[in-house]
Amino acid sequence: MNRSGRKRLALLVVAGLFLFTACGGGPPAQTGDSLNVLATTSIVADVVAQVGGDFVTLTVLLPAGTDPHAFSPQPQDAAALADADIIFANGAGLEAFLPPLLESAGADGKLVEVSAGIELQPLPGGDASTGDPHTWMDPNNVIVWTQNIAAALSSADPAHAADYQANAAAYAASLRALDAWIRAQVEQVPPANRLLVSDHAVLGYFAARYGFTQAGSITGSFSSEAAPSAQELAALEDKIRADGVRAIFVTEASNQSLADQVARDTGIQAVWLYHASLTEAGGPVPTYLDFMRYNVNAIVNALK
Numbered sequence: 001m002n003r004s005g006r007k008r009l010a011l012l013v014v015a016g017l018f019l020f021t022a023c024g025g026g027p028p029a030q031t032g033d034s035l036n037v038l039a040t041t042s043i044v045a046d047v048v049a050q051v052g053g054d055f056v057t058l059t060v061l062l063p064a065g066t067d068p069h070a071f072s073p074q075p076q077d078a079a080a081l082a083d084a085d086i087i088f089a090n091g092a093g094l095e096a097f098l099p100p101l102l103e104s105a106g107a108d109g110k111l112v113e114v115s116a117g118i119e120l121q122p123l124p125g126g127d128a129s130t131g132d133p134h135t136w137m138d139p140n141n142v143i144v145w146t147q148n149i150a151a152a153l154s155s156a157d158p159a160h161a162a163d164y165q166a167n168a169a170a171y172a173a174s175l176r177a178l179d180a181w182i183r184a185q186v187e188q189v190p191p192a193n194r195l196l197v198s199d200h201a202v203l204g205y206f207a208a209r210y211g212f213t214q215a216g217s218i219t220g221s222f223s224s225e226a227a228p229s230a231q232e233l234a235a236l237e238d239k240i241r242a243d244g245v246r247a248i249f250v251t252e253a254s255n256q257s258l259a260d261q262v263a264r265d266t267g268i269q270a271v272w273l274y275h276a277s278l279t280e281a282g283g284p285v286p287t288y289l290d291f292m293r294y295n296v297n298a299i300v301n302a303l304k
């Protein structure tokens with residue numbers, strides 16, 4: 001497995017040297033004092049980095065571009081969990097691989113689910129026993145993440161609680177600005193065009209917040225792992241034609257041949273969205289804010 005997606009941010013050395021200079025005496029802070037935190041996805045990791053700042057050393061479990069629905073951990077992943085002081089996961093059922101991995105690492109007590117407290121949406125017409133795990137598709141939910149992350153870091157490292165709270169407040173302001181920008185962008189899409197069809201049911205929170213309808217998906221599920229029957233696929237294509245759906249949104253979690261077939265059969269365009277991963281630094285969406293701006297521009301341009 002390519003582990004190049006792992007990032008380690010070890011900035012406490014710099015912070016310690018600054019402290020040494022500023023105080024004019026005493027030893028610099030030990031890097032061993034830094035919280036060693038692990039995040040499952042790169043999106044969770046970006047928000048943890050925003051809140052933790054220089055006081056955390058951060059490891060990302062899933063390499064960039066990985067579909068978390070289909071992730072298979074390797075033995076070294078259990079070691080990474082065992083080494084962490086705190087394990088930040090999206091939660092809400094996204095990381096199906098995590099419970100057995102936590103058990104094998106003896107790390108159950110370290111888990112913090114950043115989506116805790118968010119009311120999960122059910123799949124339209126689907127099984128109500130599972131909620132939609134894609135909470136980050138509404139930046140207002142990510143404000144809840146920042147609060148959960150700040151609380152967990154403050155509890156583990158009370159000496160820097162004020163820093164974590166200040167970082168969380170500053171990032172929440174950026175998320176509110178993002179929300180306002182999205183509201184302005186989606187005004188370009190006529191109400192009749194606000195129908196979202198995607199490879200799997202990834203856009204429920206976006207739809208609910210910004211006045212769209214999640215009209216259907218290829219897998220008919222929150223997971224990219226389900227496989228539709230021929231009848232289900234035909235019914236989706238009928239709905240696309242009947243409702244005048246203008247695009248199908250596809251992600252790294254797509255069964256690309258099925259998505260291409262639906263687009264070809266119905267004569268609509270297939271439009272790429274980022275789903276559950278950022279890109280590496282230097283790529284198109286290295287941060288969550290970039291990720292949302294990219295996706296909103298893609299949706300608005302396809303449907304306006």
Ligand SMILES: [Zn+2]
Binds near residue numbers: 222276
């Ligand atoms: Zn997904």
